[in-house]
Amino acid sequence: MKLTILGCHSATPTASTRPTSQVLEIRGNLFLIDCGEGTQMAMRTSRVKFSRIKNIFISHLHGDHFFGLIGVISTFCLLGRDTPLTIYGPKGIREIILLQLKLTKSYTTFDLRFRESESKESQLIYEDDKVTVTTIPLDHRVYTNGYLFEEKPLDRKLDVVACEEYGVDQAYYRKVKQGHDIELASGEVISNDLLTFNPVAAKSYAFCSDTMYKPDIVPIIRNATVLYHESTFLKSHEDLCERTKHSTAAQAADIAKQANVGMLILGHYSTRYGDYELFRKEAQEIFPTVELAADGKVFEF
Incomplete structure (x- = not known):
């Protein structure tokens, strides 16, 4: 299982930071998770093969999580893609993308499919012979889902x-x-x-961004190999969490501890902070195994 962080910062891109986007490689699948501005350029920098992306998962309809999507789709067309592409996301993602294609008189060279969600309960939304993907209902200012990617049990x-x-x-x-x-x-x-x-233990990856502290997701992500959880703020700005519907590094660590995950990766930092090591330090007071996301960073599990 390999995770490439294309972008891991909140709100607007800057000269040195990109908004949320990731590529997860698991059992031969290459899944694109969220698609903030600059995603396709980051994919090129990280040498991600565009042709291997067959499924894209969008957590919610805030721009820093999907404004790069129409650019990725357009580039796929210019590259002559002919294999289907399926986009999973909240209700409304289909309308937004098709409207942009319509008004620019653009046409895809491939079958573009949408699988929209509006349930507030966890649902299985993707399955093949090796992997399943389940939604993780989150608590944000708009309808938002995280995603749990799980390997099916391996052969003995x-x-x-x-x-x-x-x-x-x-x-x-x-x-x-x-x-x-x-x-x-x-x-x-x-x-x-x-x-x-005995076979090698099946791996799993839980992606949780953006959300307030939401302990009722713990049963869904329990024992995940890796948890990525947003940590927009430090405890010194915890008062902002209620208004913005985000979490602190400490709250993310508390979720990791309750869920007994193998590793916690923090990300979605507010750019108000200059030293991201403060996030690690705060989280490790609660949960020991903490890594920091960084644009372009690759994790292999």
């Missing part, structure tokens, strides 16, 4: 030596890896745990 690891010793034909190896017991020609049944090792 084959113990080839044991299979040979028990006389299991290679034709059954795939069935063995899938967890089945094997009946030999003699009628003897060989238990799967004698033929395999």
